[in-house]
Amino acid sequence: MPSVQELADQLNSNDQPTVYRAKRALADMAATAGAPGEAGERAELAAALAKAETAKNEKGDAPKYSAKARGELARALGEVGGDREVPGLKETLNDFDAREMARVALDRMTCQAATDALADAALNAVGVEFRIGAINALGRRSGSQVVDVLKACAGDGDPEIRLAAAEALAGHSDATADPLIAALAQQPGPRAQLRATKARVRLAARLAGAGQKEAAKRIYEAIAQSDAAAAQKKAATIGLAQLG
Numbered sequence: 001m002p003s004v005q006e007l008a009d010q011l012n013s014n015d016q017p018t019v020y021r022a023k024r025a026l027a028d029m030a031a032t033a034g035a036p037g038e039a040g041e042r043a044e045l046a047a048a049l050a051k052a053e054t055a056k057n058e059k060g061d062a063p064k065y066s067a068k069a070r071g072e073l074a075r076a077l078g079e080v081g082g083d084r085e086v087p088g089l090k091e092t093l094n095d096f097d098a099r100e101m102a103r104v105a106l107d108r109m110t111c112q113a114a115t116d117a118l119a120d121a122a123l124n125a126v127g128v129e130f131r132i133g134a135i136n137a138l139g140r141r142s143g144s145q146v147v148d149v150l151k152a153c154a155g156d157g158d159p160e161i162r163l164a165a166a167e168a169l170a171g172h173s174d175a176t177a178d179p180l181i182a183a184l185a186q187q188p189g190p191r192a193q194l195r196a197t198k199a200r201v202r203l204a205a206r207l208a209g210a211g212q213k214e215a216a217k218r219i220y221e222a223i224a225q226s227d228a229a230a231a232q233k234k235a236a237t238i239g240l241a242q243l244g
Helices: 004-011 016-033 039-053 067-080 083-093 099-108 112-124 128-138 144-153 159-169 175-185 190-209 213-224 230-243
Strands: none
Touching: 004 016, 004 039, 004 067, 016 039, 016 067, 039 067, 039 083, 067 083, 067 099, 083 099, 083 112, 099 112, 099 128, 112 128, 112 144, 128 144, 128 159, 144 159, 144 175, 159 175, 159 190, 175 190, 175 213, 190 213, 190 230, 213 230
8 A cells, every 4th residue: 555645646647547546545545544443544544644734845835746645635634623633724724726625634633723724715715615515514604613614704705605605504502693694684675685594594493492582483484574575575474383
């Protein structure tokens, strides 16, 4: 079995069959190390991947490996990495050519450091689409910082960021997010209004499922009495009926 460094060198090749074989070998290594009971092997592989991910050229002023190669290394890190490997992926987040796969890797990792890195990207990264990717990831993660970051993004200057944050907030059982989402539902444009209102319906359902029935009821009633689209008003009416 080749080493991670050898596979990284092969990923850096211009020969596509060589790159393909290296990808397959790396995926197999990650799958084996990620199996239950392989904590030691997993930690060893993660450390080697992080080292290759951040390796520099001989001058020390640029990455040793191409963006595509580092993307594949990041993909594998997403399967086996933990807190110790997050700094290397955060470094890659600053590289426009390689950052997307680093973001995906952080999304796959469940550790707190990965959540923190995604939160920072959601707030501070350059590029609306990239920030939305981080925001969407936060919609599937827990923690008070996550909700606080999403609330901040709901007040962002970019309308797409605001809507993405509203939709991500709907995945959390936090009733205090509703006024932010409701405000977006009042902004001009049918598309924005529809997305925000759908997010309110989802939030109400989430709250109801978490036992916060009074909060869910208030949201459903507000939607039912609003000028929202018929489908969302019907969903709110059904939600109220289910609450009893």
